[in-house]
Amino acid sequence: MTRSTRIDFIYLSEPDMVRAGVTDMPACVDTMEEMFKLLYHGDFRMAGENNNSHGSLVMFPEDSPHPTMPKPTPDRRFMAMPGYLGGTFGTAGVKWYGSNIANRERGLPRSILMFILTDTETGAPLALMSANLLSAYRTGAIPGVGARYLARKDSRVAGILGPGVMGKTSLSAFVTACPELDTVKVKGRGQKNIDLYIEWARRTYPQLKEIHAVTTEEEVVRDSDVVAYCSSGATGDPSTYPIVKREWISPGTFFAMPALGNFDDGVAGPDVRKVLDNTGLYEAWMTEISPPAHASNPLVGLKFMDLVAEGKLDKSELEDLGKIVAGEAPGRTSDEEIIMMSVGGMPVEDIAWATVVYRNAIDKGIGVSLNLWDKPIMS
Missing domain, CATH: 3.30.1780.10 (ornithine cyclodeaminase, domain 1)
Structure with missing residues (x-):
């Protein structure tokens, strides 16, 4: 033939x-x-x-x-x-x-x-x-999948660090997963980008009642139900990465972290659930990057892995989003749980x-x- x-x-x-x-x-x-x-x-x-x-x-x-x-x-x-x-x-x-x-x-x-x-x-x-x-929409959609399983169903307030493309698509995914969202706080480096972001959000999601700028990472996190850290910047020194402090976090907050991020010892503690979008992805990075990995790759998931390598965190404390989505592990188990999810990006x-x-x-x-x-x- x-x-x-x-x-x-x-x-x-x-x-x-x-x-x-x-x-x-x-x-x-x-x-x-x-x-x-x-x-x-x-x-x-x-x-x-x-x-x-x-x-x-x-x-x-x-x-x-x-x-x-x-x-x-x-x-x-x-x-x-x-x-x-x-x-x-x-x-x-x-x-x-x-x-x-x-x-x-x-x-x-x-x-x-x-x-x-x-x-x-x-x-x-x-x-x-x-x-x-x-790429922008698939990246933003991952916080949406995370929020679908790990955010409170009645989440109303979103905190967005970084008013760029990733900040827009992450908010779009949050709105998809959390239909009761009505308030957005956004922090950026320049007023022009913040104004453009607020204008875009109002035009795209007229159901949002309040959209306003804040000036600190603390304001992004405090009293927010869902948070995304989406800013870009230089790597190499984790002390310069945007940080999350435990004292800022309200009970029940869900964090999606698809960009530079860091956290204090309080967040490293056992009362914050730690989720990876794909455990194997971070295991691969740990074989490809000279330790400490978080210095080269600013994702919080690499700080999780560094803490495991240093003996400060048990690997069993790291959960896998795929396992949760597949129904083999629980999603959110209470309204008080604090959950931080690292978003790495995959082909x-x-x-x-x-x-x-x-x-x-x-x-x-x-x-x-x-x-x-x-x-x-x-x-």
């Missing part, structure tokens, strides 16, 4: 991605919830020896004899994030991640991302897509949401069809 060797795939620009539903946060939270169940049951693969690696990062030296080689300035990186996800997804893919904080001076996002989705049988491309919104999240958006695009005839070949010159 003769089979066609022709390979076509679609290109999805950022406007195409929007038309195909990439900004549909409720659907994204549902998709991430399904992904976590597959994660817990092992129906996935990522890079690294334990199949849980965040990705492969190109590092640059502090001093180079080559004048055109990039310098290791904050957020200066190139990274490939590959993976495979089973279940109803059944696809593989890789996100290419280029980042430079100086992009903002050019009017560009800090990170410029592309994603390629591939067929798992042949390895042929299915889609090449703009991935900034893909399988991109694959899950990219697959949904790709299928939407095919169903709606969105995107530009591109031809790889009719017949390969070499085979």
